[in-house]
Amino acid sequence: MPDPTAPDISDLAARLVAGERRALARAITLVESARPDHRAQAIALLAALPPRQALRIGLSGTPGVGKSSFIEAFGLMLTGQGLRVAVLAVDPSSARSGGSILGDKTRMERLSRAPNAFIRPSPSQAELGGVGRRTREVVRLAEAAGFDVVLIETVGVGQSETLVAEMSDLFVLLLAPAGGDELQGVKRGIMEIADLILVNKADGELKATANRTVADYAGALRLLRKRPQDPEGFPKALPVSALEGDGLSRAWEEMQALADWRRQTSHFARHRAEQAESWFLSEVRAGLLARLRREPAAGRLAALGAEVAAGRADPVAAAAEMLAWLE
Structure with a gap:
């Protein structure tokens, strides 16, 4: 029997493309749901959306x-220029602690009230890979809704940076x-994927220190x-002051210049x-792992895992046996 509460996908897609904020919020809730019926609806919705690109x-x-x-x-500066800005959060700890943006949203009151801005946390669902999967879909929704710039924010150090860089x-x-x-404490790997390093708090007594940094x-x-995707001079470091607004326009100009060069x-x-x-x-990969968690594969996986843990089976041999069983 059809679910009377299920959304009309074509109607939801049309309202989303028209830029309706409530439709965007409902679509995000749909794609973040783990219910099988919601996943089917989310897939249909994503397939119905026109191709649009934001930065x-x-x-x-x-x-x-x-x-x-x-x-x-930065968001207020962009919206002041007539651009539509979406802010999304990727936080591997958000399922436990609420994540940075879940708390910071209350400290971004002016941006959250701006008509051309949209702020949304993206829950981790206890898996860093899960964050990436759902965040990609939310980015796709924001682009379809007509946003010009999508800011994807991550809190931590390590794999989350690589994950965000891969979808930006x-x-x-x-x-x-x-x-x-x-400076020595900043991981080389993070610097290698950065296109722009912005040193914040370049104001007041910290301005001279910021410039030295x-x-x-x-x-x-x-x-x-030097990376092949970079023009001469990139990546580069710049000072900014979120408090006074200094350097924000320069940072945006550099971002646009780099994006334009890469397009050309x-x-x-x-x-x-x-x-x-x-x-x-x-x-x-996620779909295959999900199938492994269902019976009878889950039982076989658990039994072989117990054999490995007890030292009665070699991990590599047990993995090969599991894969052979799936064929």
């Missing part, structure tokens, strides 16, 4: 660097004014191997194609 900007930074203040100031057109690392010891990071970036040289389209293929493969 996807991944943003990361350590706690206390002022991400909330930066996102609000540009990856921005936000840092605080620091000395040489703090920018010089330190600029020197460190010059030591990295086909790097942008190539990266989007790689993202789409990566999304496809991650969905296949």
Whole structure:
């Protein structure tokens, strides 16, 4: 019997494309649901949406660097230029702690009230990979709803940065004014995926320290191997002040310049194609893992896992036996 509460997918898609905020919120709730019937509806909805592109900007930074203040100031600057801005959060701890944006949204009151802005946390569902899967779908919804810029924010250090970089057109690392010891603490891998490093809090007594920090990071970036997707001068480090608004326009100009260069040289389209293929493969992997959790595969998996844990079976041999059983 059909569910009377199920949404009319074609109507929801039409309202979403028209830019209706309530339709976008309902669509996000639908794609984030784990219910099988909702997943089927979400797949149908995504398939019904027209291809639209926003500039996807991944943003990361350590706690206390002022991400909330930066996102609000940067978002208000963009909406002031007539652009529509969506802010999404990727936080591997959000299922437990609520995540950074879940708390920071209350501190971004001006941006949350802006008619051209939309702020939404993306729950982890206890798995970092789950965050990536659902966030990609939410980005797709935001693009279909006509947003010009999608800010994808992550809190932490490690795999979440790589995950966000893989679904972004540009990856921005936000840092605080620091000395040489703090510079050594920034992981080389994170710097290697950053397109732009912004040193926040470049105001007041910290302005001179921030400028020295920018010089330190600029020197460190010059030591990295040049990437084919970068024009001369990128990646680069710049000072910004979310408090006073200084440097925000320059940062936006640099982001646009880099995105335009990549479009003109086909790097942008190539990266989007790689993202789409990566999304496809991650969905296949997730689907296969989900099937392994269902009987009778789940029972067989648990039995072999117990044999490995007890030392009665070699992990590699047990894995091969499991795969052979699935054929």
